[in-house]
Amino acid sequence: MRLEAFLAHPALEGLREALQEPPGGHVVAEGHRLLSTRQPKGVKLSARARPQGLWVELELAQGLSLPGPLHLCFALLRPRGLQRVNLRLLAGRTSRATIISHCIFPNPLGIRHLMRAQVLLQEGAELSYEQIHIHGPEGGLVVEPRAQVELQRKACYRADFALLQGRAGRLSIHYVVKAQEEAAAELVARGQARGQDQVCLREEIHLLGKASRGLIKARLALRERAQGLIEGITVGAAPQARGHVDCLEVLAQEAQGRAVPMVEVRHPLARVTHEAALGRLQRAQLEALMARGLSPQEAEEMLIQGILRK
Amino acid sequence: MLLELRRLSFKARGRYILRDLELSLKEGELHALLGANGTGKSTLAYIIMGCEGYRPQGGEIIFAGRRINHLPLHERARLGISLAWQEPARFEGLSIREYLGLGKALSAEQCLGMVGLEPAVYLERPLDRTLSGGQRKRVELAAVLALAPRLALLDEPDSGIDMLSLRDIAKVLRRLKDWGSTVLLITHRKEVARVADRASLLCAGRVVFTGAPPETAWHYTHRGCPLCDGRRCHEA
Ligand SMILES: Nc1ncnc2c1ncn2[C@@H]1O[C@H](COP(=O)(O)OP(=O)(O)OP(=O)(O)O)[C@@H](O)[C@H]1O
Numbered sequence: 001m002r003l004e005a006f007l008a009h010p011a012l013e014g015l016r017e018a019l020q021e022p023p024g025g026h027v028v029a030e031g032h033r034l035l036s037t038r039q040p041k042g043v044k045l046s047a048r049a050r051p052q053g054l055w056v057e058l059e060l061a062q063g064l065s066l067p068g069p070l071h072l073c074f075a076l077l078r079p080r081g082l083q084r085v086n087l088r089l090l091a092g093r094t095s096r097a098t099i100i101s102h103c104i105f106p107n108p109l110g111i112r113h114l115m116r117a118q119v120l121l122q123e124g125a126e127l128s129y130e131q132i133h134i135h136g137p138e139g140g141l142v143v144e145p146r147a148q149v150e151l152q153r154k155a156c157y158r159a160d161f162a163l164l165q166g167r168a169g170r171l172s173i174h175y176v177v178k179a180q181e182e183a184a185a186e187l188v189a190r191g192q193a194r195g196q197d198q199v200c201l202r203e204e205i206h207l208l209g210k211a212s213r214g215l216i217k218a219r220l221a222l223r224e225r226a227q228g229l230i231e232g233i234t235v236g237a238a239p240q241a242r243g244h245v246d247c248l249e250v251l252a253q254e255a256q257g258r259a260v261p262m263v264e265v266r267h268p269l270a271r272v273t274h275e276a277a278l279g280r281l282q283r284a285q286l287e288a289l290m291a292r293g294l295s296p297q298e299a300e301e302m303l304i305q306g307i308l309r310k
Numbered sequence: 311m312l313l314e315l316r317r318l319s320f321k322a323r324g325r326y327i328l329r330d331l332e333l334s335l336k337e338g339e340l341h342a343l344l345g346a347n348g349t350g351k352s353t354l355a356y357i358i359m360g361c362e363g364y365r366p367q368g369g370e371i372i373f374a375g376r377r378i379n380h381l382p383l384h385e386r387a388r389l390g391i392s393l394a395w396q397e398p399a400r401f402e403g404l405s406i407r408e409y410l411g412l413g414k415a416l417s418a419e420q421c422l423g424m425v426g427l428e429p430a431v432y433l434e435r436p437l438d439r440t441l442s443g444g445q446r447k448r449v450e451l452a453a454v455l456a457l458a459p460r461l462a463l464l465d466e467p468d469s470g471i472d473m474l475s476l477r478d479i480a481k482v483l484r485r486l487k488d489w490g491s492t493v494l495l496i497t498h499r500k501e502v503a504r505v506a507d508r509a510s511l512l513c514a515g516r517v518v519f520t521g522a523p524p525e526t527a528w529h530y531t532h533r534g535c536p537l538c539d540g541r542r543c544h545e546a
Pocket residue numbers: 322323327345346347348349350351352353354363396
């Protein structure tokens with residue numbers, strides 16, 4: 001498949017526009033085939049496609065400041081198939097970059113998407129890693145993103161996982177971040193599920209270095225018979241380490257949810273806090289929106305999108 | 311008549327909140343509803359809007375010649391009924407612009423201007439607990455204004471609003487009237503009721519008096535109720 005033909009798919013509109021932004025680099029893959037790669041200046045990019053999976057390696061040069069986002073696209077346009085992605089990312093000392101990963105499965109009936117990422121931020125590097133998931137309405141998919149992230153001294157990592165459209169299917173996220181001295185990590189995950197979807201968001205931050213910081217923020221909206229679990233784990237193991245876990249789930253219809261914030265302190269001068277809220281969509285809010293002319297479904301959708309945004 | 315309530319009764323936990331209530335609103339009229347705390351004013355507004363848990367056990371709600379007792383809230387909204395809540399809900403992650411954008415009669419900017427909130431400051435603010443009570447109430451009034459509804463139920467739009475801003479409320483009421491909206495204005499203030507065409511007084515779940523606003527207000531402030539002198543003779 002050629003890149004142009006691939007990008008012509010209606011589900012890829014957002015990506016099409018993103019790839020036109022100068023002058024970022026990109027890796028675009030459908031299934032286990034690479035459709036296009038572009039290496040921006042200062043980045044060593046290697047991408048290989050094998051029948052068993054994709055191997056993508058990115059190395060950001062020391063001191064590099066990437067002017068625009070680097071886009072990764074992992075899609076499966078067919079209704080069935082397997083996609084394994086192995087991603088290695090190294091951000092050199094004091095480099096700064098934004099990476100946006102688009103995972104697009106427009107009509108999944110039997111799809112497995114397995115992502116294994118290893119990320120290393122060297123001293124003072126700053127990386128923002130956004131994952132935008134766009135799933136079709138069928139829900140026939142298994143999505144398992146896994147990431148191990150190491151933050152050296154003063155490195156700063158921000159990740160945002162967003163599934164705002166379509167069904168979650170069986171989604172299981174597991175991210176582990178280890179932060180050294182004065183490093184900072186912020187993990188945000190926002191997802192919604194319906195039908196028989198099952199979602200597990202497990203995020204861990206280990207504050208190993210002095211004055212390291214961590215924030216976990218998870219938002220999950222569950223409708224119909226969906227089931228969800230949020231596990232936000234922060235371990236404070238060094239003096240002046242500060243962490244916070246903030247989990248919020250909203251439920252509608254027969255959906256079931258659990259939120260488990262787990263905080264652990266292994267050093268007397270570390271401080272880790274948490275908050276968790278789990279609740280039904282409020283009748284008063286739904287009625288206020290319906291009194292302005294929205295249908296019950298539209299009112300529900302508007303409330304949920306609001307909650308996922310915050 | 312745009313709205314006719316006939317022998318409306320509503321019971322909650324075995325107790326009558328409204329009992330054989332009769333009220334008619336003429337098309338295009340601004341009708342004030344007065345009454346002491348707990349007489350059933352908000353309950354009446356919820357029943358007309360069709361809020362959950364507020365199905366009358368007896369009586370008729372006739373809107374534009376059609377019985378709407380069985381219609382759910384959102385379908386009543388589509389017929390042109392809207393409500394500004396006495397204590398409006400808060401929304402996390404929803405901006406004032408989005409909330410007001412649900413109405414198409416006036417732009418969000420114009421509506422905010424009409425209720426005395428500077429659009430440049432307020433449009434993008436979230437509709438959450440960071441707004442003061444009075445600010446949230448003004449946004450609620452603006453949201454109903456944005457819809458230019460056929461019937462606007464305004465539940466104490468003036469409570470929690472400072473004296474100076476009462477003028478903004480009068481401006482909104484005039485605008486709704488110019489558009490031909492019918493307004494049921496629930497209030498405790500004589501000076502607000504005075505702008506109405508007619509006013510009714512509620513006592514213990516019944517309309518006990520309807521007439522010119524000054525006369526209704528006089529009964530309300532001097533006697534509480536013309537029938538029972540405020541002792542709530544109708545209470546079972
Ligand atoms: N769902 C309900 N269940 C039980 N009692 C209710 C319910 N709704 C209202 N009531 C009672 O009905 C009465 C009327 O309440 P309502 O809120 O309508 O009064 P109001 O006239 O609007 O008063 P205020 O001036 O204080 O706003 C009160 O005694 C209230 O406690």
